[in-house]
Amino acid sequence: MPLFYIILSFFILKGLLTWPFYYKLNWKPLAIGFLLALAEAPFLTLLYQDTEINFWIPFFFLFVFDAAVCFLLLQKLWWKAIIVSILFNCIGFVLFILLNS
Amino acid sequence: MKRFLLLSLLLLAGLTIFADAGINIQRQHARVIFSFSGISNLQGYKLIQTHVGYYAKEDDKRPYARLGTIINDDDHTINIQEGGKNWDESDRDIYLSLVDSLTGKTVDSFEYFAKDYSIHFKIAGVKDGRMQYRTDSTRAVYQYLLLNGEGDNAAAFRRNRLIFIACSAVGFMLLIGLFVRNKNKNSK
Numbered sequence: 001m002p003l004f005y006i007i008l009s010f011f012i013l014k015g016l017l018t019w020p021f022y023y024k025l026n027w028k029p030l031a032i033g034f035l036l037a038l039a040e041a042p043f044l045t046l047l048y049q050d051t052e053i054n055f056w057i058p059f060f061f062l063f064v065f066d067a068a069v070c071f072l073l074l075q076k077l078w079w080k081a082i083i084v085s086i087l088f089n090c091i092g093f094v095l096f097i098l099l100n101s
Numbered sequence: 102m103k104r105f106l107l108l109s110l111l112l113l114a115g116l117t118i119f120a121d122a123g124i125n126i127q128r129q130h131a132r133v134i135f136s137f138s139g140i141s142n143l144q145g146y147k148l149i150q151t152h153v154g155y156y157a158k159e160d161d162k163r164p165y166a167r168l169g170t171i172i173n174d175d176d177h178t179i180n181i182q183e184g185g186k187n188w189d190e191s192d193r194d195i196y197l198s199l200v201d202s203l204t205g206k207t208v209d210s211f212e213y214f215a216k217d218y219s220i221h222f223k224i225a226g227v228k229d230g231r232m233q234y235r236t237d238s239t240r241a242v243y244q245y246l247l248l249n250g251e252g253d254n255a256a257a258f259r260r261n262r263l264i265f266i267a268c269s270a271v272g273f274m275l276l277i278g279l280f281v282r283n284k285n286k287n288s289k
Contacts, residue, residue: 039272042265079104090115
């Protein structure tokens with residue numbers, strides 16, 4: 001999966017689709033979503049292609065990491081952070097595995 | 102409390118979707134391939150892959166059936182495909198026998214377990230009734246053309262990997278920077 005497409009698809013998930021949850025913060029969710037995509041998408045691709053790690057482990061850590069980012073950098077609402085994290089990480093992982101298989 | 106229950110339900114639903122879908126979220130193994138070279142050096146002998154098992158054919162009523170495939174040229178390969186969750190490990194045993202063409206007796210035999218590694222047999226000949234050979238093994242994994250590769254494009258693959266690492270590092274560094282900035286702002 002080329003880098004551009006994987007970052008773009010992660011940005012659509014974690015930036016554009018997250019934006020309605022935090023629409024009062026204007027452009028900030030988009031920027032955070034882009035940074036999350038930039039950090040996580042190449043990292044996951046490297047893990048998937050170079051190692052034989054069980055992807056439940058990165059899934060769990062990314063779920064916690066995304067929830068922490070949404071809670072600490074966007075809005076101090078833990079339930080909203082967890083919902084966003086679960087929802088888009090589930091979609092993101094299915095998408096990632098399908099695109100890389 | 103209601104919100105907590107709702108979130109727990111959402112998390113469980115997400116995990117069960119993964120489990121039910123049966124998506125193997127682990128890098129897939131490629132099939133294991135056993136290949137041969139130097140079969141022509143086995144003058145007067147035949148290399149046979151012996152199939153051992155119960156009732157290999159439906160009409161075979163013997164309790165224990167033995168069948169074989171003659172490996173008679175260098176193009177012959179033995180492919181073992183990973184069979185998913187319920188893969189029977191016993192199916193991965195590969196039995197090879199060296200048989201004297203004149204007498205039909207087995208003079209040498211080998212057993213290999215076909216998992217994770219593809220093996221190439223380089224056969225030099227037969228000496229004192231023993232097959233002389235060397236094996237080269239390579240990992241049986243799908244080679245992704247984005248990051249892994251050998252030969253002329255090795256430099257390009259290294260550059261690709263470096264770009265991936267750099268992108269990821271920049272993303273994480275910027276997020277950490279935002280965390281620190283946020284923390285400093287809150288502490289003032």
